[in-house]
Amino acid sequence: MTDTTASAAQSSVVASNAAAFEVRPSANPLPAIQRDAALADLKFGTQFTDHMARMQWRKDEGWGDRRVEAYGPLQLDPAAAVLHYAQEIFEGLKAFKWADGSVHLFRPEANAERFNRSAHRLALPQLPVEDFVGSLEALIAADVAWVPGVEESSLYLRPFMFASEAFLGVRPAHVIDYLLIASPVGPYFPGGVKPVSIWVAQGFHRAGPGGTGDAKCGGNYAASLLPQQQAAEHGCQQVLFLDAKNDRYLEELGGMNVFVVRRDGTIETPRLTGTILEGITRSSVIQQLEDDGRKVIEKDITLDEVRAGVEDGDIAEVFACGTAAVVTPVGRLASPTFDVQINGGEAGQVTMGIRQRLTDIQYGRDEDTYGWMRRVA
Ligand SMILES: *Cc1c(COP(=O)(O)O)cnc(C)c1O
Numbered sequence: 244m245t246d247t248t249a250s251a252a253q254s255s256v257v258a259s260n261a262a263a264f265e266v267r268p269s270a271n272p273l274p275a276i277q278r279d280a281a282l283a284d285l286k287f288g289t290q291f292t293d294h295m296a297r298m299q300w301r302k303d304e305g306w307g308d309r310r311v312e313a314y315g316p317l318q319l320d321p322a323a324a325v326l327h328y329a330q331e332i333f334e335g336l337k338a339f340k341w342a343d344g345s346v347h348l349f350r351p352e353a354n355a356e357r358f359n360r361s362a363h364r365l366a367l368p369q370l371p372v373e374d375f376v377g378s379l380e381a382l383i384a385a386d387v388a389w390v391p392g393v394e395e396s397s398l399y400l401r402p403f404m405f406a407s408e409a410f411l412g413v414r415p416a417h418v419i420d421y422l423l424i425a426s427p428v429g430p431y432f433p434g435g436v437k438p439v440s441i442w443v444a445q446g447f448h449r450a451g452p453g454g455t456g457d458a459k460c461g462g463n464y465a466a467s468l469l470p471q472q473q474a475a476e477h478g479c480q481q482v483l484f485l486d487a488k489n490d491r492y493l494e495e496l497g498g499m500n501v502f503v504v505r506r507d508g509t510i511e512t513p514r515l516t517g518t519i520l521e522g523i524t525r526s527s528v529i530q531q532l533e534d535d536g537r538k539v540i541e542k543d544i545t546l547d548e549v550r551a552g553v554e555d556g557d558i559a560e561v562f563a564c565g566t567a568a569v570v571t572p573v574g575r576l577a578s579p580t581f582d583v584q585i586n587g588g589e590a591g592q593v594t595m596g597i598r599q600r601l602t603d604i605q606y607g608r609d610e611d612t613y614g615w616m617r618r619v620a
Pocket of ligand 1: 521523566567
């Protein structure tokens, strides 16, 4: 994780292109009374703010038409390439309201850089980091009243890009739309953090060598829905994928990276082999753990050793992490051949400590020594 200091140093100098977004205010913003009622009763991903940001790329012209406009349905040609060949990528990040009322994004430049790595894999155009960050700043400026202030809530931001050209030939599209929408979200665990149960995917893999597993593209999620359904049928909230080549090594959950905590305090997580999505929460957790003097090892981890470790107590805790849930304890691991409780099914101390350490920085309760937070309002 030697690159983190460099990107943290860069983060303060990345310029924003927010001023280039033409703001066309919504003619029908939600009245303040209704908005405040919505903000008092938050669910995940069901409520959206009054505006969205957008821009368009054309092969011979590059990016243009930067706008913030009323949130609403898109007009899309039925032949739009995305609907047929899934040339699409997305990102997910959050804006946090601090006690003094200011609003801060968590590592947006890291999302911008990952967006471009995903774009490369899906043969989509690169988006300048200043435009990515600019769209976030421009939308938050228009919808700042939508950033919730309730404890453990945030404004979830969803940038995405897709092939909008009407053309049924199979080639990278010549017209691409970028959009950014925002959704106020409440605590992921209302009523306190509860450990999740995990089912080991049977007969399905999330990614293969050379595939799109390390790109944040919608297609990966489409393919994870059936295994996720399998998990639900076995009473589990999440699915754990093993590697496609050997069907032995832990990769990740449908949308979260995974860590194990050994009894001696050592922490392990699957190494990035091109089939795992490199989470920004994952890299932040690794850096904080290392700075706290813990040993973090990125390596191949077999399901067999995790099962044995949980059974004989050598593995004390398992947790998952991602932007939506931050850090989630795993209390149970199940497959057709075993069903084990981890840490007695309770959230572990190391897991909850990491969660606290990270959310304290995000909510401005602790000093941000990393330069991770970017003030946007
Ligand atoms: C987004 C995502 C993650 C988590 O990444 P964060 O940057 O931490 O939110 C993990 N796995 C998959 C498959 C993802 O799409």
